[in-house]
Amino acid sequence: MVRRFVLMLAVAAMGAASVAPAQVLPGGATDQVVAAVAKTLNEPIVTTPLSNDPLAPAQVAGSEEPALPAPVEEDxxxxxxxxxxxxxxxxxxxxxxxxxxxxxxxxAGVYFESKSEPLAGQLAVGQVIANRSESRGRFPSSYCGVLTQRGQFSFVRGGKWPAVNKNSLQWKNAVAVARIVDADLHDSSVGKAMFFHARRVSPGWRLTRVAAVGNHVFYR
Incomplete structure (x- = not known):
């Protein structure tokens, strides 16, 4: 019954005055009938993939997905x-x-003290940490020593700080600011400031006020 239906479809297609749309034929059709119908409909049978890979699936020309941009090389x-x-x-x-x-x-100092501030405020915080490391005995001589000095930064507990999502934009900005400070790539308005506090508090320090940047006030 199926074979008879296919043969009738092939005869009808040969006599058609116009090109018929693509057809899905029943699975019992012979190869000769399939080829005849395809030839009549002017639709060649694709039997090989468009790529050079013999295992690649057949594709329609022009349907390739756009290439994704290459990942950024961080180093x-x-x-x-x-x-x-x-x-x-x-x-x-x-x-x-x-x-x-x-x-x-x-x-870490830049991130935990000023991650939500403008870049100028983050730069100022980083500059204070760098200034302390260069103070020749007044403070520890390394960034890590300055950061973990007892009683100086409230987010440090026992020489450690909370975990950081290093894939976040705020952390990546903090890393960039740290690199800028370390390489002296940009001037900060706080100059040689050694101390800062949030604007919301007033500790009454007898120090020289240098500037107010972002959410902090800076002193030397």
Missing amino acids: KPVAVTRGASLSETVAKLRRSDAGSRELECLA
């Missing part, structure tokens, strides 16, 4: 000009990996 060196804007430099230096334990400590 690839980038050219940074000191005169560039802070936002441009941060965009170039964003990384999830700080590259060293010292830079990670500096980035």
